Amino acid sequence: MKKSLLIYVMAFMTQMGCNDNGSKKEECGATTCFTEANNWKMAVSTDGRLGYDQFDLDNNADDHGGFLNIGSISREILIGGGIVIGATKSGGASVSMAAYTSEFSQGRILNSTPASIDNLNFSDDSLSKVFIINQTHSGFSWDNWPDWAGAPTVDGNPQLISSEDSWVVFHDADSVAHRDIDANPVLGIEVKQSTYAFTGTTVDNVLLVRWRVTNKSNIDYPDMYVGLWIDPDMGDVNDDLLASDTTRNMLVVYNGQDWSSKNTAVGWMPLYASGEGSSVKPAAMIKYLKNIDEARADNGQFNLLKGLNGDGSARTNVASNHPTYDYPGDPVTGTGILDTTGLDIRVLLSVGPVSLNAGQTKEFVFAVLASPGSDRLDAIINLRTTADGLRQLFISSIQPQLGL
Ligand SMILES: [Ca+2]
Ligand SMILES: [Ca+2]
Ligand SMILES: [Ca+2]
Numbered sequence: 001m002k003k004s005l006l007i008y009v010m011a012f013m014t015q016m017g018c019n020d021n022g023s024k025k026e027e028c029g030a031t032t033c034f035t036e037a038n039n040w041k042m043a044v045s046t047d048g049r050l051g052y053d054q055f056d057l058d059n060n061a062d063d064h065g066g067f068l069n070i071g072s073i074s075r076e077i078l079i080g081g082g083i084v085i086g087a088t089k090s091g092g093a094s095v096s097m098a099a100y101t102s103e104f105s106q107g108r109i110l111n112s113t114p115a116s117i118d119n120l121n122f123s124d125d126s127l128s129k130v131f132i133i134n135q136t137h138s139g140f141s142w143d144n145w146p147d148w149a150g151a152p153t154v155d156g157n158p159q160l161i162s163s164e165d166s167w168v169v170f171h172d173a174d175s176v177a178h179r180d181i182d183a184n185p186v187l188g189i190e191v192k193q194s195t196y197a198f199t200g201t202t203v204d205n206v207l208l209v210r211w212r213v214t215n216k217s218n219i220d221y222p223d224m225y226v227g228l229w230i231d232p233d234m235g236d237v238n239d240d241l242l243a244s245d246t247t248r249n250m251l252v253v254y255n256g257q258d259w260s261s262k263n264t265a266v267g268w269m270p271l272y273a274s275g276e277g278s279s280v281k282p283a284a285m286i287k288y289l290k291n292i293d294e295a296r297a298d299n300g301q302f303n304l305l306k307g308l309n310g311d312g313s314a315r316t317n318v319a320s321n322h323p324t325y326d327y328p329g330d331p332v333t334g335t336g337i338l339d340t341t342g343l344d345i346r347v348l349l350s351v352g353p354v355s356l357n358a359g360q361t362k363e364f365v366f367a368v369l370a371s372p373g374s375d376r377l378d379a380i381i382n383l384r385t386t387a388d389g390l391r392q393l394f395i396s397s398i399q400p401q402l403g404l
């Protein structure tokens with residue numbers, strides 16, 4: 001990694017005393033904040049990482065950054081995650097990824113017209129923070145809302161969609177942030193990210209993330225994939241299993257054995273993509289192998305985004321009608337192709353391919369959802385109910401509010 005320990009130490013030293021957002025609940029540092037309006041408590045970072053509490057902002061001696069908190073029971077669900085964007089560039093694959101470290105950097109690409117990769121100018125100016133607004137309509141983020149940088153507004157005020165919205169902007173134009181193993185890494189992509197934590201019976205266990213992806217380069221990308229990489233860790237981290245719910249287009253992670261009083265299933269699904277709208281289907285719902293897939297260069301990461309193995313071969317634990325969705329069986333009934341090897345897994349959910357020409361912007365909305373249950377399989381049944389309710393509400397109410 002080119003990123004030095006010094007950067008992290010410096011960031012750590014600025015983690016104190018900056019909470020501002022008008023709510024007593026959030027724990028906030030210089031580059032990461034927890035958003036916590038409904039049952040989700042989720043770390044959001046300025047560089048595209050989601051669910052990673054790198055600086056232990058909640059002082060629990062743990063870097064888990066995604067929790068489902070219901071009543072007095074706090075369930076650790078995620079230990080890391082983030083956006084992944086890949087495309088063919090100059091005949092090869094280029095992928096920018098936010099995982100435990102990020103190839104994205106906080107701030108904007110300043111060019112107002114498409115420019116060559118070498119001529120992209122970028123700055124984190126005063127955008128080195130997670131802006132969080134909520135129903136108090138007050139606080140630093142509300143008063144200093146960066147509309148000048150593209151944060152959404154209504155009638156001159158911050159646009160507040162849910163009980164608590166967050167906003168950050170990041171880009172992949174700084175080659176220093178990229179891994180050494182990737183020879184031609186920068187896509188020249190800028191991402192304006194919002195998260196939404198709605199409250200209400202069907203959405204209390206749901207967090208939405210919206211990405212407005214702009215190609216600031218002068219290169220047309222004919223086959224862009226956008227994904228969410230996640231490291232779920234639930235209870236015993238070595239017994240987590242994956243299932244692809246092909247009916248709901250939802251990637252599900254569940255436990256191989258019951259988790260005392262904390263039985264939970266977690267899911268991710270795409271809700272919207274430009275061009276496909278709310279009928280978007282995943283390109284890939286796959287298990288991403290610790291160490292093995294993490295070590296792959298960009299061409300391997302691009303294969304994974306497409307739903308192939310990292311080496312480009314076809315995946316094996318799939319159905320013939322869904323060759324890019326791992327383990328499409330039904331864990332509740334115990335039928336079909338099921339994951340039976342509990343591991344400390346990572347997963348990848350992607351959509352695409354979509355074209356993103358020079359200067360173009362496209363929009364993507366993904367949901368992170370979790371549900372408790374009386375046992376590990378009951379949690380999956382409840383997760384399906386949550387997913388069905390969310391999809392209905394998204395189309396009838398949330399999507400119009402987002403202007404999509
Ligand atoms: Ca912590
Ligand atoms: Ca890369
Ligand atoms: Ca587990």
Ligand SMILES: [Ca+2]
Binds near residue numbers: 231237346
């Ligand atoms: Ca894991």
